[in-house]
Amino acid sequence: QSALTQPASVSGSPGQSITISCTGTSSDVGGHNSVSWYQQHPGKAPKLMIYDVSNRPSGVSDRFSGSKSGNTASLTISGLQAEDEADYYCSSYRSGSTRVFGGGTKLTVL
């Protein structure tokens, strides 16, 4: 089962905005509005940041936003802060009632 494609790493300076992409196919990202994003700090469990492409759970900063175009979903973090440095994973529903994760992106705050 092939994973969704994410860049291995992205970086930005405090205050800047960055975008992480997540590319799949029409069987997952492109065919369903069920993309979610997770933040994972070292040694910790992942934390839900975005669900259903662009919705934020209660308690998640509005600096985090999500979108989708075709087979690619994106997570944008604005006003970058040191605490945002972490690994980020996308996930999608995949036809056949299964799930798939992306390969993960390491965000470095310079």
Added chain:
Amino acid sequence: QVQLQESGPGLVKPSGTLSLTCAVSGGSISSTDWWSWVRQPPGMALEWIGKIYHSGTTNYNPSLKSRVTMSVDKSMNHFSLQLSSVTAADTAVYYCTRDSSNYYDYWGQGTLVTVSS
């Protein structure tokens, strides 16, 4: 507030069966949500293993389907994972999660399972 806690052996011998249980507290396993297992080999990405509903209905990752069995115990409010014929490639942190309409909103802390003789 739902809480999840994984438990099980931290060391499994090659060719053996990995068995983990996830205890659910603060909510009922018989809710309208599904319950999933996700794993993460050291330094690698998350991988979805499969999900189970309180009725016992399951969906598994096609790449693991032949070796995975999930079950649910409503009386104990927990669900379980069995992975057979394990190899070193199955060494990972295993997480249990609540699968709420195609996203994972609650996670256990994770448990490291090492496959080694």
